[in-house]
Amino acid sequence: MRTKALTRLLFTLAVFTWLALVFTDLSILFSTSNGLKPEVATWLPRLILNIYIVILFYYYKFKIERDESLNFIDLLWRVFATGLISTVISLLLRLVETLLGGTKLTSHFLYIEFTYLINLGLMVSVLLCAFMAWKRLILYQKSKWLIRLWTFFEAGMILSLLYNSLSYPFVQQYYEYVLGLFVFVGLVLSGNMKWVAYLNFRQKWTGLLLLLLTIFYLFYIFITSGSLVPEDLLVSQRVIDHSVHIFILSLMIFVSMYSIFSFLVILFNLPTTSVFEQKLEEVVNFQRISQSIQTEQNEESVYNILLETSVSTVFADAAWLEINGSKESHRLYTYEISEKEARDIIDHLAKQQVRGLLDQNQDKTRNLSKHLSSLRGSRFRSILAYPIYVKGDNIGTLALLKELPEGFNKEMNKIVSTFANQAGISIENFRLMEEALQNERYKEELKIAKTVQKSLLPQQLEFDDHFDLVAFSESADEVGGDYYDSLRINEHQTALIIADVSGKGTTAAFHMSQMKGIFHSLAQGCTSPEDFMFRANQALIRCLERGSFISAIFFVIDTETKKVKYARAGHCPVLYYNSLTDKADYFKDKGVALGMVRNKSYKEFIQQNEFTYAPNDVMVLYTDGITEAKSVKGEQFGDDRLNQVLCEVKTLSPEQIQEHLINRLYAFSGTDNIDDDYTTMIVKFKERT
């Protein structure tokens, strides 16, 4: 908004300055022609003209130089439009002149001077407009050196205004040198035509037309400004003469020079435009391939873009993209060629001892045209093939075909090979991203599994006057399937279970929940642990997949008879501390894990055991995560160490035994990140109080 207001202000100022110029100039002219001493100083019009120039200079600086929205053609259009308006006004003045014929008015020197001033005002306006536009064009691709030269040029021109305003006689003799210098600098600056290259074909034509018209207008200025005022008329009295005004002259020369240069450069650039456009398209295509990964959802679109861009870049008549892989993932994308035709060529090349389309030991890209010539009935005479690598694996081949012999040049070869490489990178990125997503999903799944697993473990265990029962379970990052639980059968009997589901992750958590269901539904109604195991096996073989199994020990503690009955199904043996003998030992018994024998013969593989407990006996149940825990050196925690740890604290409460065991375990493994689940359940029998 501020710029807009400023340009308006500057424009109004310019108009007023011009009016002031007309007034002072004409009054001086009038006075002198009437033999009177002019009331205003003779140097004033010159100064006002220069002020007018400076105001217009800044007007166009804001209007053109600072307006970022203008493109090259817009700039040329502005210059042309300003030129057009001036020409039309100038021509109208002429028309009036001719219409009025040789009347007194038209030949009156004041009228002549007035029209001269109008023309001068318009001319300065057009020249400054063009000057600013050309400045934008010249400085489109700037270097330090160019900016310095331009600043020198512009500053010098402004300074020359000062010179014109004052017109000291002692510098008058350098007039030609100063002008010559400006022309020379202008000439050097006119060599900067880089913007032309960025015009497309259409824009070049528009540019040519606009420039041609601008040149016509400039030409018109040259003609008219010379003939505007008849030589003989009051030349001596003229206060203002642009023909000796260094600023206007150098501006005129510079603007014309650059217009003509631009015109010629655009003209000669016309034939090569397509090449430049082609290069630009290559860059865009390249970007498309590399960005396709962010926008496209699948590899297929990357393949399609690769095919499309390669074809358009090298003007291939046909192409195919073969993606290697097993039967379903093997695909052939074609362009302007039937699948059969492509297959024929592939088979033919294979027959010609060209291993695959590409021999990986050879150059990356191969021209296979010589092999093609021996294929009868094919319309193609040139073929280029490119391998596509993803992580060093050749995942496919891109083949480009032309009907012309020797149809591909080195440049095309290079570009398409770059495309193929980029496509490979894009696909690789795509796959990495997929993988990362998959991992994220897996992690999320694990989190759920872990929550499920935690919620399956009992919040509270059964308690009894005859024994204390504690349990502990810590799962590794990867979810396992350790399970323990307790259930009161009746007043005297309590069922305990500890189990370990093979495998990890969601399936393990799922099987664990099945085990929990089985325990809660069967424990009450089973006549014996043996029976429990048999029925649990029958139930589990229906839902456990081949290769999965569950190891478990099921106990029934009878506080009336002081006996414990149990059956072990492939689980880690019980560690039992006998207070009478003061020794801890592992129970030696037999039993096959649940789910391993998938028929009723399982009964033969399960054994029921029984023992009588005494007060202060300790029973330690655990999963293999504990005995297989490894130290930094790779040593296992093992059965003997577990036994030893129990003996150290055998007289303490089960909570204390458990705490001691866990502390020892973590100290042994030397890390908090365990790789398997740690689960223990400790029972300590006590004297009934």
Place this chain on the structure above:
Amino acid sequence: MIHIKRLQEDGADVMALVGEIDASSSIDLDLAIAKSVGEGFTKLLIDCSALEYISSAGLGVFMSYIEEFREKSIQMVLFGMNEKVANTFQILGLNELLKIAADKAEAKKMLA
């Protein structure tokens, strides 16, 4: 990591397991046994003398073939296990379901 070496002796496929079998390498074991069966071998000898560790997933592989082998009357004998590995088989009760021999000679005898 597991490395599986196969060689044929007296019409039996002898498969030597070298290294450790965990959840990921158990797939290799599964593939190796499936391949051997696919090639038509009816006598499999599994050399476990260089097997350092086997996880439950690895045991699951042996387990999963028990029924199939019974139906197709394919014989499989494992031999040469170290104490730790043998213990793992024993705890799970797999020693009751699989034929396990001390050494190759005994294993061959068991093939009968």
